[in-house]
Amino acid sequence: MRPGQSQRNRFVSQTLKKRPVKKKNKKLIGLVVLLLFIFLYLSFSSALKISNLVTPLGKNINQAELEQATWDYLSQRRFWLLPQNNLLFLSKSGLFNYLNERFPIAELKIKKRPLHRLVLDLVEKDYSLVWLENGLYYYINDQGEIIKTATERPQNVVVISNLADPKQGEKRIDMDLKYLESLHTVQQTMTVNQPDLIIGHYVYDNEPNTIKLKIEEGPLLYFSTKEDIVKQVSKLKVLRDQVFPDQVNFLNQLYIDLRYGDRVFYQ
Structure with missing residues (x-):
């Protein structure tokens, strides 16, 4: 072997080993360019644009x-x-x-x-009640979530007039859900057992455990959320049958309080 031939062979061998690496880099760069082209095409192409x-x-x-x-x-x-x-x-x-x-x-x-x-x-989501506060009507569901807002009084929907501190939040009326549940029970029971009475609206104030229902052109009814609602409505029926058989006399009452056991207070 001639002098220096071994070194030349090693150089050639190393050069041949490096060439595949360059080819891999070129393939990788080509793949990246291709993917970038596909991405840009899909991004700006009108073929997939929502119109x-x-x-x-x-x-x-x-x-x-x-x-x-x-x-x-x-x-x-x-x-x-x-x-x-x-x-x-x-x-x-x-x-x-x-x-x-x-x-x-x-x-x-x-x-x-x-x-x-x-x-x-x-x-x-649908509403079941309307909450009146500061001149605005908030349509709410059973969870107190605000569905929509209006400035005019709605028709054929139960309205609760808030006379207490403001309860309106960003997305809901911040109040006790037990109150709403009891109010629904009052509404349903009155509709079934006293269908001739026209419900004007409900009144919400700071009086605890109490639902106040205003009969249209009639008295304000007091119900307790702690007592059986059906029994309280039954007491109202007995009162109307035995004490106020005349509808005019009944409507002339200021209030009827049904909250206390078997007793009924009225004026």
């Missing part, structure tokens, strides 16, 4: 406001990169949380559809 929004016509949720809120969310980007108006990159959980914070939604299904369509299939 058609299908929303339900609701009872308590304004359809135009729901659509506007949805478009507002779709105009955002997730992680500063992923456009939310793209069917592929849209975060359904993110849109759900965004809308749920702004509307009384019980259930919401977000469906991605061909032809650039996004379908919102939802079930609204």
Whole structure:
């Protein structure tokens, strides 16, 4: 072997070993470039862009406001990169949380559809009572959650006039749910057992364990939340039958207190 030949062979051998590494780097760079191209294509391509929004016509949720809120969310980007108006990159959980914070939604299904369509299939929360405070009518459910707000007195809905401290919060009426439960019982029992009496409204004040019901053009009725509501309504029926058979005399009473055992107080 000639002098220096061994060193040249080692150099050639090392050079040959390094070449595959360069090829791997080129492949990796090519793959990154390809993925970047695909990402940019999918991000800016109109093929996946949401342009058609299908929303339900609701009872308590304004359809135009729901659509506007949805478009507002779709105009955002997730992680500063992923456009939310793209069917592929849209975060359904993110849109759900965004809308749920702004509307009384019980259930919401977000469906991605061909032809650039996004379908919102939802079930609204409904109200059962109306809370009157500072001139505003708050439509609430059994949990005290505010469903919507109005300035005009509603029709065919139970109204509770608040004469105590303000209870209206950001999303709910902050009050004892036991009171609402008892009020529903009074309402249902009166409707069944005293159907001829027209309920005007309920009065809420600081008197504990008490439900006050104002009969339209008639007396204020006092019920105890600690006593059996059905028995209290039964006492009212006996009072009307035996003491005030004349409807006019009954309606002329100022109040009728049914809270104390077998006794009834009236004036």
